[in-house]
Amino acid sequence: MRRTIAISKRIFLELIRDKRTLAMLFLAPVLILTLLNYVFSINTSTNVNIGVVNVQRSMKSTINDVKHVNIKEYDNKKEAKKALDNQKVDAIFEENQHDDYSVLYANTSASKTAMIRRILSASFTQEKTFQMADTLKQMTEKLGMNSDNKNTTNDVNLKESYNYGNKNTTYFSSIMPIFMGFFVFLFVFLISGMSLLKERTSGTLGRLLATPVKRSEIVFGYILSYSLVAIIQTTIIVFFTIYVLNVQVTGLILNVFIINLLLALVALTFGLLLSTLANSEFQMMQFIPIIVVPQIIFSGIIPLDSMATWAQWIGNILPMKYASNAMTDVILYGKSFANILPELLMLIIFIVVLLVANIFGLRRYRKV
Amino acid sequence: MQTVISVEKVSKSFGNQQVLKNIDMLLKKGEIIGLIGPSGSGKSTLINIALGVERADSGLTTIFGQKMPNRMLLGKLGYMAQSDALYESLTAKENIRFFAEMKGVDKKLLTPEITRVAKIVSLENYLDKRVSGFSGGMKRRLSLAIALISDPGLLILDEPTVGSDPALRLQIWQELHRMRDEGHAILVTTHVMDEAELVDRVALLLGGELIANDSPQNLESQYHVDSIEKVFLKAEGELK
Structure with missing residues (x-):
């Protein structure tokens, strides 16, 4: 010892x-x-730029409403492709005809690609919901029903709390x-x-x-x-x-x-x-x-x-x-x-x- | 006279290379043996067997009558390796104290023991200096001082004077002779041939065999030469 x-x-x-x-x-x-x-x-949020070609206005604004997304408009696909090659945009979103879209990912960052994919699919769903809501509204008006019942569109309330840390908790x-x-x-x-x-x-x-x-x-x-x-x-x-x-x-x-x-x-x-x-x-x-x-x-x-x-x-x-x-x-x-x-x-x-x-x-x- | 080291018919091989062949050697109390031989002749292996670092393939090695390897016996011998083997960032005192504790020196006796061995090698004024600031000669002396801790009955010194100046060499040999006269047994290896004249018995190791084991004077007359260096050269020549 x-x-x-x-x-x-x-x-x-x-x-x-x-x-x-x-x-x-x-x-x-x-x-x-x-x-x-x-x-x-510092890098808790990823910002993505999406180049859009020929996309209708409602869809564009839906996408633009998403946080950390910027939309850049291009007149044709060639110009958009140039921007993609120069790392100005992370994907090109194009409407070929009504309800027929195509997207080209830069795909140099897997997380950005995944984020854009998520945003686009969410936007499609939202667009569809809006269209349905519109249709529903028109139908109810056509049927002569009173549509002053605004309480039905109350905002949903979600209270967030954390088992560990707080909302500033990072990957670190x-x-x-x-x-x-x-x-x-x-x-x-x-x-x-x-x-x-x-x-x-x-x-x-x-x-x-x-x-x-x-x-x-x-x-x-x-x-x-x-x-x-x-x-x-x-x-x-x-x-x-x-x-x-x-x-x-x-x-x-x-x-x-x-x-x-x-x-x-x-x-x-x-x-x-x-x-x-x-x-x-x-x-x-x-x-x-x-x-x-x-x-x-x-x-x-x-x-x-x-x-x-x-x-x-x-x-x-x-x-x-x-x-x-x-x-x-x-x-x-x-x-x-x-x-x-x-x-x-x-x-x-x-x-x-x-x-x-x-x-x-x-x-x-x-x-x- | 009491036998301190006894090596009987010791052989050792590494792989298929036989390093020691049937070695017989005795070291008695109050005697200095000089182990001489070119590098690769088996000097270090013989010392390692005596220390219990290596185990002989055959034969018997005893120290103070007890069979080696034996851990407790290591407390009764002082060993100084070819390299200085010191902790450079520690002071001389801390080095001596550490090895004294390893040897099991009583706590109360630590301080007087440190002073005693430091005095022998005239390092008493440098005890609180770190070894990294020591000259080569000072390191060698400190290394010797550590081997002298607890005044062991047997000293095994591997090239104790290597790299030291003539004055220091003389001082070390005077100390070894004094210790011999006090009754210590000392086994020294050296490659400095005129140092071999200072030992009581020369053990000449060549190619794993002990080809001579006698006093320097007897060896010189036996080989009809006037120095150990010439004995060495002649013996080496005969072997070839």
Whole structure:
């Protein structure tokens, strides 16, 4: 126990004196979260421009009434096509003859195409409703009925309220829980791996193993120091997102810490194990695309249930997925500790397996 | 005299390359053995087997009468590797303290022990300086100081004087002789041949075999030459 504490104290001391790594650990997440928040907040609405050719007035005004849509009129299709090619309009809407329309999408942005498709189909429905209403009105007038009963066309009232956040809640809020865990994973993985690698290449590991220290004491020394790093990092991220970025955490903040601590331990044991496969810092960096990037792809940023079965299975063996699920449950849905227990247990299984692998892995450097 | 290291019929191969062939070697209390050999001759492997880093394929290695590898025995020996193996961002004191704690030095004895080993290598005035600011010679001395923690009965030193100036080299050898006279057993590897004259016994390792194991004087007369360097060259020539 005394050796474990001495090792963790030493690692922590080394880290504190490495100002640059310290800045990366604690300032980089803050910087990236700020940028993400900015990027995802300004673009909450997509504006589309639709070029129209020969479209009747009522239809045009219906489309123009939709928010975030601009209509530009063109005399013929050729002119409209030119505008499309110059990115002036996102689609060309043309009426060939009565009730026969055609639309050409620029289709360079899937979301814009989808939006225009939605607008057009809604406009058609509205047009039809208006026509029907008109017909109905004419019929009732023809039948000589009194049409002063205006109460029937009362405005429908819809009261909106939000289970999470408010009407200003952006996409950022839904990915933020994932990023809160991801930063801890990325930085702890890299820095702990580099740290053991350096210890190996500088020869200090050899010297350490020439003392009566147990292999497990070394691994637990790393765990102790990096748990502290993860707690500090999580504190900074949590308080920054809550008080500066005004993101709402529905569940208990303590649960957020528990998830991040466990995820940090997975990252740590993973980093330590993989560092034995690397011969230089550069080789350690090469694990980013093959180990770290899949974690973020399968973390739930892209909904997993829409993926193929084999892809879902890849997600199942990646620790980030469980941490992201638990984090999303706590932050967005306010789930309790009992609800996220299955995910936490999965993370613990990862830790135990990797821990044992590490203690055995150190046998490579000393046979007892 | 009490045997400290005993290597009996030790062989070791990596893959199909035999690195050590049937090595027999004894190191007694109050004796300095100089392990000499060209790089790749198996010096490091022999040291690693003595430390328990490697396991021999066959044969028996004991330290203080106990079979290696044995973790607890590591507390009774001091090891200094070829590289300085220091934590650069820590101060000299923090480095010594850390390894002293790894060796299990009593908490109350830590401070006097740090002062003691620092004095031996004349670093007592630089204890609070960070190692990154040390010169090569200072790092080497600090590395030696760490090997001397808790005054171990056995010292295994891999090239202790590499990269040090003549004055420092002399100082280190004076210290080694003093420790030998106090009854420590010391195993030193070196490639500086005139240093080999300073040891009690030269163990010449060539191609995985121990081809000579005697005092420098006896070896020189046996090979009819006047220096260990010439013994080395002659022995190497005979082998080819």
